Amino acid sequence: MTQTTLEGTAGVALAIRGLAKRFGAQTVLAALDLDIRAGEFVAIVGRSGCGKSTLLRLVAGLDRASDGRIDADGAALADSGADTRLMFQDARLLPWKSVLANVGLGLSGDWQPRARAALAEVGLAEHAGKWPSQLSGGQRQRVALARALIHEPQLLLLDEPLGALDALTRIEMQQLIERLWLRHRCTVLLVTHDVEEAVALADRVLLIEDGRVGLDLPVPLPRPRARGAAGFGAIEEQVLARVLRQPELVTPLVDELPIAPGALRWAL
């Protein structure tokens, strides 16, 4: 094991080797290799249908891989006992349970104080008694986040959790996710279609194409990251250009694009 561990992390290190997933004749993931350090925040981007959700579901143990293995800290992830939580794009709250009971789902014993604390952590303490249908989309996602974090997961998987939110709520949620990650120090895999979001949050941005990791780009910017900061835009453009399969496109030419890169961010 050559993996380094971040200091004071509660996360697990992942080693994915030759991971493949086929649906009938369609190969979605083909021999994917990936190493993630403990406590690292990794963002995964790629065109729609490239297999991002498939990868996350395999890591979460919701689907079975056709081939290959996923190890956590040197043992098969499924047997490692590492607590893994997946947060879906739709919050998937139980509509017939109060917000508090949703957060405490699957807990036993005296779970209520813990659930209240987790709700307070995402800033929703005063909504504990409401039904999920009485919350906004962003609030529902925060409840889902609290529900995942209450288990103190070592690996947190986020599948486009902010995809359905408006721009302002997204930025708020990004800041919340970063804050919670800095506090909990778990390993995070974030799937997003927003390159700016990936660059704002992740230690590394991965691009999945043709069933493999097509780009693996570190983001060595200090946190918290300002979107206007030097280096931020350059990294964002680099990822975008790669996603659009135009690796020769360099920054000076960006102005000649028919559509602003900012607009293209949403088209992935």
Add this chain to the structure above:
Amino acid sequence: MASTHILQAGLGQTSASGERGVFARAGAVLLRRLAPWAAPALLILAWQWAATHGLIGSRILPPPLEVLKAGVTLAENGELWTHLKISFWRALIGFALGGGLGLLLGLITGLSRRGELLLDTSVQMIRNIPPLALIPLVILWFGIDEAAKLFLVAFGTLFPVYINTYHGIRSVDAGLVEMARSYGLRGWPLFRDVILPGALPSILVGVRFAIGFAWILLIVAETISASSGIGYLAMNAREFLQTDVVVLAILLYAVLGKLSDWAARWVERIWLRWHPAYQ
């Protein structure tokens, strides 16, 4: 709501025009409350007028006051309550048996692939038999016994509950089930916290249908053969040409049907209070 509205307006405005406005608004509210009852009230008045002026023979349709009097007499000598109670219990027990069995079968076919394979086709085949077509057979089996009525009611209430339970369970959001599994819910907790509440809106639709059927079947069963119950009250009165009691019995069925529907709605409002439709 309406009264606080009037109060606030009355405190705020003391001028003559203001008061007129208050009265006009109160009048409008009253009118809107009463409007739905205008047509039935007129109809009853017309009925009373036509009956007392000999336009409708009292053998055909006695005046509403006569029906009311018949009701008061029967209530005073206790007969009304005896028959009401018997009909009510028949409906309730028949519904409990049929609905309970429907729920059980629906849970089995909804939850287990093997159960569906074994049972669903058979249940769907029996469902195509109209319950009323069974009456001759039911009389052969049970005579005109209590069991005959309970069987008919149970038979008619089983299928609406069965179908809606089965479909309710099948249409529970698979994403929620997957989520709950990933949070460690299995077996009974998964059923109690996810599958049953998810199927409940559909099950309650089935229950409301079943309650409607229960009364229809009970009316038929009691009218054909009974020695007690509202249907018996009506058939007995027919023999003695007491049209007022016959009309009373019909109205009693209407009231009972309406009351049980209210009860079902009330249960819906309690159990589905999480549902946006009930907030």
